[in-house]
Amino acid sequence: MRVSRATGTEIGEPDHRASHAFDLYFGPVHAGSGNFGVKLKIEGERVVGARSDPGYLHRGFEKLMEYRTPMQNAILSDRLCILESLNWNLVHAEAVDRLCGTEIPERAQYIRVILAELSRIQSHIIWYGVLSKALGFDTGFKVAFGYRDYVLDVFEFITGGRVYPAGYLCPGGVRHDIPEGTKKRIEDLLATMETMLREFAGYDSRTITARCRGVGVLELDDALRLGATGPVLRACGMAADVRRDAPYEVYDDLDFEIPTCEEGDAFARSIIRRREIEESMNIIRQALGRLPAEPLPPVLPKIADKMPEGEVYVRNEISRGEAAIYMRSTGESRPYRCKIRGPDLLHMIPVLEHLLVGAELADVPAIYWSLNVCPADMDR
Amino acid sequence: MSSAQNACKQTEILKRIQLSVSAELRIAEDGTAWMLVLERDLSDCLVLAKREGFDHCSAISVTDWPDENVFEFTYHLWSYGKRILLTVSCRIDRRKATVASVIPLWGPSAGIHERELHELFGVEFTGNPDLEPLFLEAWDGPAPFRKDFDWRMYVRETFYEEGDAREQGYWD
Numbered sequence: 028m029r030v031s032r033a034t035g036t037e038i039g040e041p042d043h044r045a046s047h048a049f050d051l052y053f054g055p056v057h058a059g060s061g062n063f064g065v066k067l068k069i070e071g072e073r074v075v076g077a078r079s080d081p082g083y084l085h086r087g088f089e090k091l092m093e094y095r096t097p098m099q100n101a102i103l104s105d106r107l108c109i110l111e112s113l114n115w116n117l118v119h120a121e122a123v124d125r126l127c128g129t130e131i132p133e134r135a136q137y138i139r140v141i142l143a144e145l146s147r148i149q150s151h152i153i154w155y156g157v158l159s160k161a162l163g164f165d166t167g168f169k170v171a172f173g174y175r176d177y178v179l180d181v182f183e184f185i186t187g188g189r190v191y192p193a194g195y196l197c198p199g200g201v202r203h204d205i206p207e208g209t210k211k212r213i214e215d216l217l218a219t220m221e222t223m224l225r226e227f228a229g230y231d232s233r234t235i236t237a238r239c240r241g242v243g244v245l246e247l248d249d250a251l252r253l254g255a256t257g258p259v260l261r262a263c264g265m266a267a268d269v270r271r272d273a274p275y276e277v278y279d280d281l282d283f284e285i286p287t288c289e290e291g292d293a294f295a296r297s298i299i300r301r302r303e304i305e306e307s308m309n310i311i312r313q314a315l316g317r318l319p320a321e322p323l324p325p326v327l328p329k330i331a332d333k334m335p336e337g338e339v340y341v342r343n344e345i346s347r348g349e350a351a352i353y354m355r356s357t358g359e360s361r362p363y364r365c366k367i368r369g370p371d372l373l374h375m376i377p378v379l380e381h382l383l384v385g386a387e388l389a390d391v392p393a394i395y396w397s398l399n400v401c402p403a404d405m406d407r
Numbered sequence: 408m409s410s411a412q413n414a415c416k417q418t419e420i421l422k423r424i425q426l427s428v429s430a431e432l433r434i435a436e437d438g439t440a441w442m443l444v445l446e447r448d449l450s451d452c453l454v455l456a457k458r459e460g461f462d463h464c465s466a467i468s469v470t471d472w473p474d475e476n477v478f479e480f481t482y483h484l485w486s487y488g489k490r491i492l493l494t495v496s497c498r499i500d501r502r503k504a505t506v507a508s509v510i511p512l513w514g515p516s517a518g519i520h521e522r523e524l525h526e527l528f529g530v531e532f533t534g535n536p537d538l539e540p541l542f543l544e545a546w547d548g549p550a551p552f553r554k555d556f557d558w559r560m561y562v563r564e565t566f567y568e569e570g571d572a573r574e575q576g577y578w579d
């Protein structure tokens with residue numbers, strides 16, 4: 028006899044002849060996030076089994092990168108996660124920089140941080156949108172995606188691409204200096220984001236609270252055992268953040284908080300992300316104020332130099348959690364091995380399966396989207 | 408604690424692990440620690456690392472060295488409390504690439520990395536109960552991330568026709 032993890036009561040073997048027990052395939056097409064499925068076993072209204080079914084977006088990046096030079100891989104690294112391509116750009120660029128021992132000009136480091144934080148903001152906005160959509164709160168979805176476009180406008184202005192920056196944060200710094208007027212545009216954008224956050228806060232007492240509070244509770248012990256990182260871990264009460272614990276770029280010169288919550292439920296995960304948007308805005312303001320004035324020469328694409336022999340493991344804090352690249356070079360112009368570690372392999376398989384078993388069927392979307400899933404960086 | 412004191416404490420911890428399993432230890436310029444251990448010492452080293460506070464298994468990776476007949480396993484470990492990044496590497500004979508699973512140490516978070524490596528490199532993890540393929544559907548070819556599997560050749564031979572004039576470019 029099996030025991031439900033949620034209620035502690037015996038649940039018995041599912042009887043598939045009975046009308047109340049059935050298998051449900053959740054996915055693989057979801058509005059607003061990538062393709063991914065979960066095979067659910069349902070009894071009545073309760074989920075008694077969950078098995079993640081990844082692979083719809085497997086493109087073999089680790090192997091593809093072995094055939095390409097760092098500049099080509101910088102462009103490829105955009106595609107690791109559609110929802111936060113600039114953050115992945117940065118992880119890849121840092122791996123190559125550290126392997127080659129390249130010194131990055133301070134201005135380029137500040138630009139990298141500003142863009143990484145803007146990318147975190149727009150990724151959190153997408154998360155707010157798709158969570159709202161999943162809860163049947165269409166207004167939230169539309170409002171969020173509307174505001175996200177303001178961030179994309181700035182990306183287009185700086186990098187030339189709205190979603191994919193084509194390797195703007197590249198080995199050696201940034202592809203070209205930010206255009207004139209960028210500072211003003213970012214300041215205006217931050218003012219718009221303030222309005223957005225006030226609007227989001229106004230919705231709290233209604234749909235999101237009702238559907239998310241007490242749902243999908245993750246205990247801290249389980250979070251660590253299952254490999255949760257980023258906002259999912261911080262929503263369980265642990266203030267772990269790579270930006271503070273192992274600072275990269277200029278993060279150790281900047282002053283920012285690591286928001287945490289104790290509850291570990293879907294609502295805590297949603298609150299954490301909103302507070303992170305505020306912290307990112309704070310970081311961007313500081314970075315804009317300290318941005319060195321000396322203009323940057325462009326980093327030109329060229330026939331690749333050989334990288335020195337060696338290995339590095341570079342970790343970054345992206346909007347979903349810990350992202351890392353293990354890069355190994357044998358002294359050729361292409362990496363010999365490039366292992367990519369994304370936060371979602373852990374969040375979408377061990378964490379998601381753990382949270383779904385014992386949940387109510389109606390809570391499945393709230394749990395699924397509260398983890399801010401991105402199948403692209405899981406499948407790679 | 409000052410950063411100098413902290414660095415000193417970090418080195419002490421690493422030295423303790425190194426001495427008890429006779430590993431090679433290297434601290435890189437970026438402050439990350441790298442340890443190369445023999446196959447017979449791998450399990451002991453990882454058990455010690457867990458005991459010394461490396462509570463987060465960030466990733467496990469395999470690098471294929473077919474010319475030397477070796478698979479190099481790398482365990483990337485992070486200590487939340489002591490803030491050290493340690494990579495433990497071990498070179499295993501490619502013809503019998505089997506290591507013990509680290510699920511008893513780091514739980515399902517390590518199990519999922521092992522499951523991925525089993526699929527992509529064809530390596531075995533004894534004690535891991537769930538090594539079902541993650542990404543590839545109905546794949547019965549060789550493990551695709553091994554260096555001796557030529558993707559481009561496979562794609563050309565499987566998906567393109569030499570007689571098709573429009574696809575000639577792929578065969579030149």
